[in-house]
Amino acid sequence: MRILKGSKLTMKFGGLKAVNSVDFHLDNGEILSLIGPNGAGKTTLFNLLTGIYTPTEGNIYMDEKDITGSKPYSIASMGITRTFQNIRLFSDMSVEDNIMMGLHSRIGAPFLGSIIPTPSSIKANRFAKERLDWVLNYLGLYSLRKEKAKNLPYGLQRRLEIGRAIAPEPEVLLLDEPAAGMNPQETNELMGLIHDLRNKGITILLIEHDMKLVMGISDRVMVLNYGEKIADGKPEEVKQNPEVIKAYLG
Amino acid sequence: MFFDQLINSLTLGSTYALIALGYTMVYGILQLINFAHGEIYMTGAFIGLIMVSYFHLPFYIAFIIAMAGSAALGVCVEKIAYKPLRESPRLTLLISAIGMSIFLQNSALIIAGPAARPFSKNIDYSSFTIGSIHISMLQITIIAVSILMMLGLHFLIMRTKIGKAMRATSYDQSAAKLMGIDIDNVISATFALGSALGAAAGVLIGLYFNSVDPMMGAMPGLKGFIAAVVGGIGNIPGAVLGGLLLGGAEVFGTIYLSSYKDAIAFTLLIVILLLKPSGLMGSTVREKV
Amino acid sequence: MSGYYSQIIIITGINILLAMGLNLITGYTGQLSLGHATFMGIGAYTSSLLTKAGLPFYISLLAGVLIASLFGLAIGMPTLRLRGDYLAIATLGFGEIVRTFLNNLSITGGPNGIRAIPLKTDLTTVIILTAVCFYLLYRLQSSRLGKVMRAIGQDEIASEATGVNSSYYKIMAFVIGAGLAGMAGGLYAHYFRYINPANFTFNKSIEILCMVVLGGLGNPFGPVVGGVIISILPEALRNISPVVSQYRMVLYGVILIVMMIIRPQGILGGNGLFINANRKGNFKIFRSVKGAVKNADS
Known part of the structure; x- marks a missing residue:
């Protein structure tokens, strides 16, 4: 198909x-x-x-x-996500925040839910946490999750960029x-x-x-x-x- | 009436064009809006005023000293506020430029006081009438000097070695460096030239309105920038075209909307930015992904 | 508390509100706005006219916030296509256009402005409003939404590739920032009881930028630190010598240049938006001294 x-x-x-x-x-x-x-x-x-x-x-x-x-x-x-030839991570954000950004297409960032906990934001956060932990473990980045992206060695930056792209469970x-x-x-x-x-x-x-x-x-x-x-x-x-x-x- | 206004447009427009050239040259090389350019224009006018009123020098010598003094100031501004930031993000550089502009403007305000000073008592206000057109000696001088400067700049950029180096640097800075071009020299030369042109405009406008004050650079500075953007920033003929267009828009616009004069330029800017952000003669630059 | 100190605290609170809004726009989404004082002016004029027309203070204050936000939306939408320095100039131009209108319209009183605005702003109101706004904005900035805005500032193309509609969030930052400035304007007008177009010029916008730069662009606490310093500084200077306060704008210029060269991340350290990753040391001189020492060792 x-x-x-x-x-x-x-x-x-x-x-x-x-x-x-x-x-x-x-x-x-x-x-x-x-x-x-x-x-x-x-x-x-x-x-x-x-x-x-x-x-x-x-x-x-x-x-x-x-x-x-x-x-x-x-x-x-x-459901089409990508990586870039010259790695484009959010270099001043942590590893987990980078992956969280990848989840944006699934959970968004609503205004109200950001200021006060709403039922949908609680649900979204739970889903995001699950996906985040899964991606971190899957790529072996869990111990580095608090590290800033720019401090990772080159190979791991590439890996993190893939992590950001696969976080939302893309089709392509x-x-x-x-x-x-x-x-x-x-x-x-x-x-x-x-x-x-x-x-x-x-x-x-x-x-x-x-x-x-x-x-x-x-x-x-x-x-x-x-x-x-x-x-x-x-x-x-x-x-x-x-x-x-x-x-x-x- | 129409032709009188056309002459006024040309006069104002050619000074905007001179200011715009300074912005465009710096932008072409550093991708920086040199916010302090308006203040360099103001300094030029002050130097001219001091030379004429206190040292009683002949006008054309005062004019040259003003250009040289401002050129030196322009180079200093670059060395102090921009050079340490050459590797920094563009916004950092821009904030530093804004800081420099505020600093120079208010230093002048403290030193010279806010009052406007007349340029000279001996300005030749004689004018001709050709058919129904009135044109003053001063207007002829301003237009002629501006044209002369623009031709000089064109020659310098197209025919001399430093001009060639400037063009190469604005095209591709790292390649120019590899070809053995001293980038620092090119940047200094660009600031010197742009500032000298700005000072020329400052003296001419100081003469035209017979008034010099520390705040005089703020508006024309912004308008010179607008002219550069309208023409296509980084593009030298574009700066001239933009200056003349803006001069025309202001002079003719003021007939109908006298109290909204300053809003005309900014409206033109926003319209151009929205419709054709690369300006009338600029080419679109794509961000590499 | 004596009137003098309460005045300083009120000015500080108003300045913090202004700086918080600009911090969201510039420090987070990376859009340099040079027209922030304009939003303040719109809030000030709107609320003053409404209070003078007989509306209760809080209603007119809210109206000032909403109208300022609306202007934020109006300027944010068309200028979104502009990047970096062009946006800066467009916001500056917008400020000048609004100022020209304030100077010429009869409803705004032209250059004379509006006089005899009822005194409604007091110390408690300012402290409570500033604290509440700070708390809400702090929550927003540390939430996922704040991270999205920060990501847009760092790399818009990468943000879009992760599914972020960057225009939407950039406008949101403008609307929130403008609204806060509108509130600051309303508080200002009902404290000083007299406003005119000269209160909301480019120089005021620069002052706000100075606060944010000083505190740390992109740091939620930056505006508080910057706001306090810039508000207290002229008072402290005035105590040293009455002439010194004239040098305020000169000092702002110096602050902007020196901060950009020595510490672009501000006192508290921002989000790295304005720092180049390649730069090792802060000052070239220090770097070459270090180099010389190293060479002498080997």
Whole structure:
């Protein structure tokens, strides 16, 4: 079943077409990797899917519903969350507050409930506490929960950002270069984590340069080059595709 | 009548343009609204006044000294209040700039007192009448000097080495640094130039209204900034266009709404910011995600 | 208590109310507003006109709060699209526009303002209102809502990606902050019994900014500390020399510059919104001295 679909997506910046008429789809429960040389338009496609940019042309559908032009926050509430290429944590807030922020799309922050305890705010707080503890334990961050995000080592910051994204139990998780700057051991742990998240029912789309990771966990690989889709298929097929080899080797 | 007002617009507009150039140049390089620019304009007028009234220097020498003095002040302001904050968030820098503006304005208020002083008794008020248009010698001087300054600035930025360095720095500061450009020098030069232009405007306006006072920089300072935004901040021709437009809007607007003069500029600003935040000649800059 | 001391406490309370509102707008959601005194003026004029028309004080005070909030909404909505420095200028412009109208409309008495406003503000009222507002705002700031506002100030794009409708919360901060300023204005008008447009200028906005910067942007207690210092300072200076109070604005300028360079997080330490993570030491001189010492050791 198609959970997310983009048809003929185009994004122009001035004269440059960062993404050019790309057809894209994501099936329920799969891990899809988006690869391509630098500047191929991968992150731009992410930004289109998460509403940071509105496509110049083309449409985006979630569960067959047209969501083109939706704002980032409403896309998050629909169950599509993401991480960023350059980690964007709330660096001066604690680990647990960062994860709490991730829960915003589920529980909001109503004005009245913030000043006095209301039945709904009590219920929301209980739910938030449960999710928070679950995420902290799941990612092994429990002992660091009071630490400021900026004081975490790089690998744990990446992990925390994933924690913030999975806190609201999203349907689709978009990871932008999650293994960037990680050592082989951390990358292995990350692969395990991504697998496990998929087994928990989250559909995953990731941008990654680490080919070992991509080939190891992807159900499907899509290749972009100069803003155009040049291949889409099983990892082994894509690896053999002459156009892909050409794009990577020049 | 219409043409008279047009001349008035040009006169006022060209001084706004001179002020706007200072804002735009600094913004182009530091992405900072140099709030203290209005006070540098005021200081320029005071230096000019002192040179003419107390030292009895000829006008054009006083004019040059005012520009040089303000340029030095501008460079000092940068070194004291902005340079230590170069790596800081933009709002931190902006608050420091506001502090500098308040400091200079009120220091002048304490030193010179709030009263306005006449610039000089010997101002040439002679005027011509061409057809039905009246134009004074003073207006011709102001417009001519402004045009001369703008052409000079254009030459400096497009043809000289420091101008090239400025353009490179405003395009990409870290790349410019890697190419061996001394960023500190470029920033000092930018402040010096912008401040000199501001001082020129200050002296010209001091002459035009024959009045100099410590608060005179507050409004024109803001209006110069508005002119820069209207034209597209960071864009030099835009600053000139913005200045002239604002001058026109004020002069013609005042005919109908005399007591709401200051509100005109701010309304124009808010309208431009909402409709085309990048200004008339500016290009849209996207935040990188 | 003697009139002199009760006056100082009343001024302090009013200033704390003003600073609390600006702290929410600037210290939390990261929007630099340079028109905060304008909201105070709107509250002052609204409540004064209503009391003079015969309405009970608390009703007109509430009306002042609501009208000021409404203006907060009106300025907050269109200017939301503006970031950082542009917003600062737009709020400044808004202040100037309102001042021009206050100076020209007949209902506001033009430059002469409004005289003979009934004396309604007393020490108890100010203390109770300030304490209650502080408590409510403190609860709000330490709740999830406060964290959301703080997150918006730190990284708006990341906030939106977690499902935060940042515009909504930014406007909310403006509305609450403006309302508090409106209340401060109402209390001010009914204490000094005379208001005119010159009470609510850019300089007053800067004074409020100074309080927040001094106390610590984004710290819930910052406005109290900053408000007390800025309110007592001129009195303390006046006791040293009558001339010194003239230097107040000069001092504000110095405070803003020096605080930004040496301690942008304020006395109490704020939320890190205004500090650059890359800066190690606070002062370049200290840093190079430290470096020299280190080099001498090795």
